[in-house]
Amino acid sequence: MREVIDVSMALKIKKILLEKDMTIKELSEKLGYKGSNLYSKLDRDNFSEKELRDIAKALNCEYDGIFTMKDTGKQF
Numbered sequence: 001m002r003e004v005i006d007v008s009m010a011l012k013i014k015k016i017l018l019e020k021d022m023t024i025k026e027l028s029e030k031l032g033y034k035g036s037n038l039y040s041k042l043d044r045d046n047f048s049e050k051e052l053r054d055i056a057k058a059l060n061c062e063y064d065g066i067f068t069m070k071d072t073g074k075q076f
Contacts, residue, residue, distance in 0.1 A: 010045040030058040
C-alpha cells in the first residue's frame with residue numbers, strides 16, 4: 001500500500017510548477033483558461049477529476065485519483 005501525504009491539490013500543482021519552472025499563467029494558457037480562472041481554483045483548491053487529469057496532461061504528469069479501502073486494500 002502506498003503512503004499518502006495529506007497535501008492540498010493546489011499545493012501539489014504549485015510544487016510541480018516550481019519543479020518544471022512554469023508559471024500559473026503558463027499553465028493556464030496551456031489549459032485554455034481565461035483570465036484568473038486557474039488562480040481562483042488554486043485559491044479555493046477546487047478541482048474536478050477531469051480538471052486534475054487535464055492539468056496532469058498539461059504538466060506531462062500522470063494523475064491517479066485512487067481511493068484505497070483501509071480494511072481490504074481494494075482500490076477504486
